[in-house]
Amino acid sequence: xxxxxxxxxxxxxxxxxxxxxxxxxxxxxxxxxxxxxxxxxxxxxxxxxxxxxxxxxxxxxxxxxxxxxxxxxxxxxxxxxxxxxxxxxxxxxxxxxxxxxxxxxxxxxxxxxxxxxxxxxxxxxxxxxxxxxxxxxxxxxxxxxxxxxxxxxxxxxxxxxxxxxxxxxxxxxxxxxxxxxxxxxxxxxxxxxxxxxxxxxxxxxxxxxxxxxxxxxxxxxxxxxx
Amino acid sequence: xxxxxxxxxxxxxxxxxxxxxxxxxxxxxxxxxxxxxxxxxxxxxxxxxxxxxxxxxxxxxxxxxxxxxxxxxxxxxxxxxxxxxxxxxxxxxxxxxxxxxxxxxxxxxxxxxxxxxxxxxxxxxxxxxxxxxxxxxxxxxxxxxxxxxxxxxxxxxxxxxxxxxxxxxxxxxxxxxxxxxxxxxxxxxxxxxxxxxxxxxxxxxxxxxxxxxxxxxxxxxxxxxxxxxxxxxxxxxxxxxxxxxxxxxxxxxxxxxxxxxxxxxxxxxxxxxxxxxxxxxxxxxxxxxxxxxxxxxxxxxxxxxxxxxxxxxxxxxxxxxxxxxxxxxxxxxxxxxxxxxxxxxxxxxxxxxxxxxxxxxxxxxxxxxxxxxxxxxxxxxxxxxxxxxxxxxxxxxxxxxxxxxxxxxxxxxxxxxxxxxxxxxxxxxxxxxxxxxxxxxxxxxxxxxxxxxxxxxxxxxxxxxxxxxxxxxxxxxxxxxxxxxxxxxxxxxxxxxxxxxxxxxxxxxxxxxxxxxxxxxxxxxxxxxxxxxxxxxxxxxxxxxxxxxxxxxxxxxxxxxxxxxxxxxxxxxx
Numbered sequence: 001x002x003x004x005x006x007x008x009x010x011x012x013x014x015x016x017x018x019x020x021x022x023x024x025x026x027x028x029x030x031x032x033x034x035x036x037x038x039x040x041x042x043x044x045x046x047x048x049x050x051x052x053x054x055x056x057x058x059x060x061x062x063x064x065x066x067x068x069x070x071x072x073x074x075x076x077x078x079x080x081x082x083x084x085x086x087x088x089x090x091x092x093x094x095x096x097x098x099x100x101x102x103x104x105x106x107x108x109x110x111x112x113x114x115x116x117x118x119x120x121x122x123x124x125x126x127x128x129x130x131x132x133x134x135x136x137x138x139x140x141x142x143x144x145x146x147x148x149x150x151x152x153x154x155x156x157x158x159x160x161x162x163x164x165x166x167x168x169x170x171x172x173x174x175x176x177x178x179x180x181x182x183x184x185x186x187x188x189x190x191x192x193x194x195x196x197x198x199x200x201x202x203x204x205x206x207x208x209x210x211x212x213x214x215x216x217x218x219x220x221x222x223x224x225x226x
Numbered sequence: 227x228x229x230x231x232x233x234x235x236x237x238x239x240x241x242x243x244x245x246x247x248x249x250x251x252x253x254x255x256x257x258x259x260x261x262x263x264x265x266x267x268x269x270x271x272x273x274x275x276x277x278x279x280x281x282x283x284x285x286x287x288x289x290x291x292x293x294x295x296x297x298x299x300x301x302x303x304x305x306x307x308x309x310x311x312x313x314x315x316x317x318x319x320x321x322x323x324x325x326x327x328x329x330x331x332x333x334x335x336x337x338x339x340x341x342x343x344x345x346x347x348x349x350x351x352x353x354x355x356x357x358x359x360x361x362x363x364x365x366x367x368x369x370x371x372x373x374x375x376x377x378x379x380x381x382x383x384x385x386x387x388x389x390x391x392x393x394x395x396x397x398x399x400x401x402x403x404x405x406x407x408x409x410x411x412x413x414x415x416x417x418x419x420x421x422x423x424x425x426x427x428x429x430x431x432x433x434x435x436x437x438x439x440x441x442x443x444x445x446x447x448x449x450x451x452x453x454x455x456x457x458x459x460x461x462x463x464x465x466x467x468x469x470x471x472x473x474x475x476x477x478x479x480x481x482x483x484x485x486x487x488x489x490x491x492x493x494x495x496x497x498x499x500x501x502x503x504x505x506x507x508x509x510x511x512x513x514x515x516x517x518x519x520x521x522x523x524x525x526x527x528x529x530x531x532x533x534x535x536x537x538x539x540x541x542x543x544x545x546x547x548x549x550x551x552x553x554x555x556x557x558x559x560x561x562x563x564x565x566x567x568x569x570x571x572x573x574x575x576x577x578x579x580x581x582x583x584x585x586x587x588x589x590x591x592x593x594x595x596x597x598x599x600x601x602x603x604x605x606x607x608x609x610x611x612x613x614x615x616x617x618x619x620x621x622x623x624x625x626x627x628x629x630x631x632x633x634x635x636x637x638x639x640x641x642x643x644x645x646x647x648x649x650x651x652x653x654x655x656x657x658x659x660x661x662x663x664x665x666x667x668x669x670x671x672x673x674x675x676x677x678x679x680x681x682x683x684x685x686x687x688x689x690x691x692x693x694x695x696x697x698x699x700x701x702x703x704x705x706x707x708x709x710x711x712x713x714x715x716x717x718x719x720x721x722x723x724x725x726x727x728x729x730x731x732x733x734x735x736x737x738x739x740x741x742x743x744x745x746x747x748x749x750x751x752x753x754x755x756x757x758x759x760x761x762x763x764x765x766x767x768x769x770x771x772x773x774x775x776x777x778x779x780x781x782x783x784x785x786x787x788x789x790x791x792x793x794x795x796x797x798x799x800x
Contacts, residue, residue: 054371054417061418094300096245096369204302207326207418214368226367 046217049156056149057206085201115154122147234318243362272304331423332360356396372414381407404435
């Protein structure tokens, strides 16, 4: 034991002499641009964001199918009652050409608006699904995951937009980025939308987001046959 | 809707690339409406709350088809279409949908296969199937992300094998049989949607079987025979080495065993035998005696005169105060180590003897029963005289009455504290009378040196004046043995000499009637093989000296015959 005492003493002295005010912080790796390290390219960023949106849309489709199968068996697969979604007020391009004709800034803005509009409704959806006894835990977990994905996707798209602005791809006429606001899912009659309506609407909007991102990427990052 | 089969109704709406779509209807059984133009399609897009508009393009080449081109196709928009008869102003059918939900992609193109490998046996092969996405679908931009499904079957079979959905444009098929013709086809759908498109055209896959030179038959046969031979060998080995294997795998459990005892006897033996057996074990004997608190070895000792001043145990026992004039029976506890029985005793000092003569009262420290030095043990042949101190009786009126007591003292009671209460032996009528008798009575005797009681002979002679009366109430009995030879003890004993060597014998000592031996005190004659003590019979034959061989006690020179101590008992062997 006596042999350990000098080592312990040295260690104590060393600890005392250390600068205790030094803080641990993450230093940016790539401080000098692409020469020093590997920076994620815009194309890679877009790919990641697009993958994420695809997963989100797949989840929404699964939930919607489950709901349709177990709760609304009377509906045939063609005839759908028109649901007015709360995001209908957002003007979105209805086709590929329309989306291609839209400016990058506007397209980005639309994407961000959509994602922002779904932040609270998705949370409400998960809450109501978790409380209802009809849904099993698997479905409510999917709803929760969906909400998280929407949140992450929004963050990702914001990063992409930031990168585009830094790279000068977005003009100064971007006004909508800060104007994205949360919206309450209220139907025409003023009542809260049902779970099925929410699922229906989100499925549609997630498909929109996915396709818009693809179009945007094709326009920002020029590839062959794009 | 499709729920009115009789009248005119829509038969379906489809989009191939999510940019345009078509709808078809049928006139049904109403034959008068089959003419073109009688039935018309109106549509409404729900998001704009627009008016009902008529079909933008009735396809000329196809009957009863309405085509919506890119201009009129709005994705993520609900459409409602109606089938009307304008003339009658009847709406026969109506349906609503959104375009992305009616997308059925075109089938993939360019389906082909390549051989991956053929198995060693030549019976199976694997292939890789490739295709290209439908050209109408804009997959480069990602407007449509497709998932593909490959199916195959043996040609003209009824059941198609389905593989998992594939997002790429190639897939492997494993485990196909040679010499069989297979059909392979593929279809696709939009990912996250459930509408499959049409199947592509099937392709034929066939690999001819290469006849292998080596036959598989002997190999299998050799393997089977080898296994059988091995099994037979193993069985033979087990049967031949059965005993050894049993010992190795199932070792025998040791039976319970006590050393020196036959387990069969334990099972079947009688209780006596068991008791004797168990008691013969060494482990039992020493504890028995050590725990016995009542056994005390009161020893007579031939003390040195200097030791006479010490108070004896008996003094403490009887509660007597120690005084110089007290003629206390000087008991000295001595360890009962083995002593030779045929010792030459110390010749008593004639001065001492003289001092003990009656009349001599100076020596108050003399005792009526003199205990000489402990080292000397009187032999049978040698008589050691000791004097009876009469004078103390005369000159010491305060002599306790117990002095007149015979040499044996019976323990009559025990105090709660564990003390021993001795009952005085033969007390005569009056102390005075006793004294007179004592004056006349001088019983020379030889004292036992150590570790033993006095014999009955001496006891009798001590109390010769006492009329012996049988009966246990006296406390002890005296044996009317005549001679010293009746004494079985080898070593320590009190020998009363009836001879007139000592001039103090009472001549008038009445002949003591011979009484039959009764219980109370008994001399242990011998210990037989089963460790039972054989007591002294009435007409006991003398076993004088240990030199006379006693076959039951072979090599016991140091054993006092009258009393067996426990550790001496341990030396006895059955």
